[in-house]
Amino acid sequence: MPSTDPERRPDPDALLARVQHEESRAHQGRLKIFFGATAGVGKSYAMLEAARRQRADGVDVVVGYVELHGRPETEALLEGLEVLPPMRLEHRGLVLTEFDLDAALARHPQLLLVDELAHSNHPGARHPKRWMDIKELLDAGIDVYTTVNVQHLESLKDIVAQITGVDVRETVPDRVFTEADEVELVDLPPDELLERLAEGKVYVPDKARQAAQAFFRKGNLIALRQLALRSTAERVDAAMREYRDRHAITQPWAAGERLLVCVGPDPLSARLVRSARRMATALNAQWLAVYVETPALARLPQAARDPILQTLKLAEQLGAETANLSGESVAATVLDFARRRNVSKIVVGKPVRSGWRDRLKGSLVDELIRRSGAIDVYVITAEPGTDTRTPARAFHRSSRWPAYLKSIAVVALATLICTQMSGLFERTNIVMVYLLGTVLVAARFGRGPSVLAAVLSVGLFDFLFVPPIYSFAVSDTQYVITFGVMLTTALLISHLAALGKRQASVARQRERRSAELYALSRELARRRTLEELAKFLCRHVVASVDGEAAVLLPDADGKIQDPTHFCDRGVERAESNLARYPVPGNDLGIAQWAYDHRQKAGLATDTLASAGAIYLPLNALKRCIGVLGLRPRDARQLQTPEQMHLVEALVNQAAVAMERVQLAEAAREAGVQVESERLRNVLLSAISHDFRTPLATIIGSASTLRDSAPGRLDEAQRATLLDTLLHEAGRMNRLIGNLLDLTRLSEGRIELRRDWFAIDEVIGAVLARLRDLLAHHPVTLHLADDLPLVQGDEVMIEQVLSNLLENVARHTPDGAAVELSAGVVGDAIEVTLRDHGPGFSAGDEARVFEKFHQARPEGAQSGFGLGLAICKAIVEAHGGTISAINARGGGAEFRFTLPLHPDSTGPDPT
Secondary structure: OOOOOHHHOOOHHHHHHHHHHHHHHOOOOOEEEEEEOOOOOOHHHHHHHHHHHHHHOOOOEEEEEOOOOOOHHHHHOOOOOEEOOOEEEEEOOEEEEEOOHHHHHHHOOOEEEEOOOOOEOOEOEOOOEHHHHHHHHHHOOOEEEEEEEHHHEHHHHHHHHHHHOOOOOOOEOHHHHHOOOEEEEEOOOHHHHHHHHHOOOOOOHHHHHHHHHOOOOHHHHHHHHHHHHHHHHHHHHHHHHHHHHHOOOOOOOOOOOEEEEEEOOOOOHHHHHHHHHHHHHHHOOEEEEEEEEOHHHHOOOHHHHHHHHHHHHHHHHOOOEEEEEEOOOHHHHHHHHHHHOOOOEEEEEEOOOOOHHHHHHOOHHHHHHHHOOOOEEEEEEOOOOOOOOOOOOOOOOOOOHHHHHHHHHHHHHHHHHHHHHEOOEOHHHHHHHHHHHHHHHHHHHOHHHHHHHHHHHHHHHHHHHOOOOOOOOOOOOHHHHHHHHHHHHHHHHHHHHHHHHHHHHHHHHHHHHHHHHHHHHHHHHHOOOHHHHHHHHHHHHHHHOOEEEEEEOEOOOOOEOOOOEEEEOOEEEOHHHOOOOOOOOOHHHHHHHHHHHOOOEEOOOOOOOOOOOEEEEEEOOOOEEEEEEEEEOOHHHHHOHHHHHHHHHHHHHHHHHHHHHHHHHHHHHHHHHHHHHHHHHHHHHHHHHHOHHHHHHHHHHHHHHHHOOOOOOOHHHHHHHHHHHHHHHHHHHHHHHHHHHHHHHHHOOOOOOOEEEOHHHHHHHHHHHOOOOOOOOOEEEEEOOOOOOEEEOHHHHHHHHHHHHHHHHHHOOOOOOEEEEEEEEOOEEEEEEEEOOOOOOOOOOOOOOOOOOOOOOOOOOOOOOOHHHHHHHHHHHOOOOEEEEEOOOOOEEEEEEEEOOOOOOOOOOO
């Protein structure tokens, strides 16, 4: 029956989130996974049998895709079921079959069978993974049956590889498995599976023999079976917890054993922890160790609190999950935590002696047994002669003396007011004034001053206002009740005020820890270098634990180096001031050990605990990034589990962020290497191709001149051959010059020789020099009148115009006209060159200025593809812009601008 305990009502926020989740899933299909340890256990067979039962019940069932693997008994189950034809894809000349998602969506059955959830689709399919296909089917409202093996779960990939030696490439995200509506385990003992394998019921004979010698070894099958059973059990346990939370069930369900041991300040706690460990091992159960800090225990001296931390540390070493709780009642807090964690057994110690408090209100053991309900309580008796008495609480004054003085002043002020009211109001109103003063003192100054105010108020009310006046004698016994109510009310209010302050203090501590994690995660998301991440990690760790912190990173050989960043009480120090950290001795060796073994070492650990600092590895998902060294001012700070968990959470967040930065840097370097390799290949290809033509012409002309007999060649032929030699040699010289110019421009090694020149004169000089090249291209000039002078490198601008015109001559057919114009646009001179050739291909307009990019039609002259890249570099060096577009009416149009005023960052004009 659902509990009606008001303290265990469902959390409204959790209930709202659950309702919203259920509404979002209301229109989705249901997913059922047939789950097994490995191939051959009968997942597809069980899925088809379940589908046939559904069909017998009138459900519209369609088989989308089932992998038979040549198993006749599985194939027999397909009889009578509608099967969708597979989709055929062509890839590298092969015809491949794949699940047809579009056909399934168009058919839209109630239930669809899609085998092999982890399958990777062939190129050409809509999604790269089959589980993505299934998600789309579920979103369309189609129920799906599917199958998967345990080795395909993403979180178990590394474990499976370690066990079997096989790296599983096809995986499924764990959320697909955990969010499935139903998981049915299909199990088969290893001996029966090996027998099926030998009979050829799993794979064909040749493949079966190979599998039996590799993946299907009996040890592997046992381990995979254990993983499958454990994964299924964890999912069932999660489903049970969800059901209990949904129905507000407070009583634990002992479907699986879980132990909780109560740790306290008495010497019996260590024995309790060891006993709980033995019980958990015998029951093969999880176990927890908790300590509840009440206001009374909070007043224990530090010497009595240290053994508690040591006991919790012992529990962690023995494999327990530890928790440090806060509450007013140990029994109530422990039981509430136990019910939330579905604990079935609680282990406590039996005190040998009981104090007067235990005789009055019962001991912790009595209260746990009385209120535990369905939870079993195990009481461990101390060994004879063991002193189990709780250490005496240290005297703790929660308020300072000024607070008591202010309390007396408040009571005096209330007395003065009551004196003025005497004779005009009833004595009950005077009581209210005193009570109001006590409430104010309790809310403002705490328990001690409020108790003092209550006692003084009762005494003054009796002495000054209750007959006989100026005497503590009471003539009317009803005032005794008034005094009792006043005192009780004041004490209750003071208790509530102290409780509120304590709860506020606990809330502030939790808020501080949450704020530290949030602030660090926000900073880590914005930082882009390891140095910045190390700096902020140290800053947040030192803010949580008073002390010194440093991040130590390895070199290329994996050897830990001196700290990259150091923080001491929020004071960050430069690398030159890091000589005092790590502490002298072998601390670098401890840090190296922590890095190599990916385990914490040093202070408050099991490894080299005598060190003065603790070293925590920055363990990311795939590698250890480095080590965080932390030397606290007080070593006891690290003995509190919550504090240590906070530091480890900060370290883990930073490690993931650092790995992200390293991966991004590696990806960037890989991209640079790929681009460099591509450019190298393009350059080599261009050199080998484009140098071959002029070299062949030069060699041919030179050999003809050398080998021709005297008189065989007339003067005209010799002149033609010599002109060809000069032309091709000049062409090679221009190609080499382009390479050298682009290299120097890219590296910034060319300084512009700025001077004043006329752009129209430069245009005229370039046209005259390229007269022969442009002989078959009519050129039309449109130059504005009174063009102003331009300041820049005249030779470089001539090269820009020459490269543009040469590009036009190479890429346009003979007879194509060329238009060249220049004019003032704004504060710059704009030069436009338009041809009437074929223009650019789609998308080439933005790429023509890239290095080695060539967009030439068939039959055009070859080149490196550097001319336009050089033009862009020269124009931008002058502070101008250059662009290329397809002109209206056809042809290509180049346009570049040169500023009329010198760039303020450039050299002074000569």
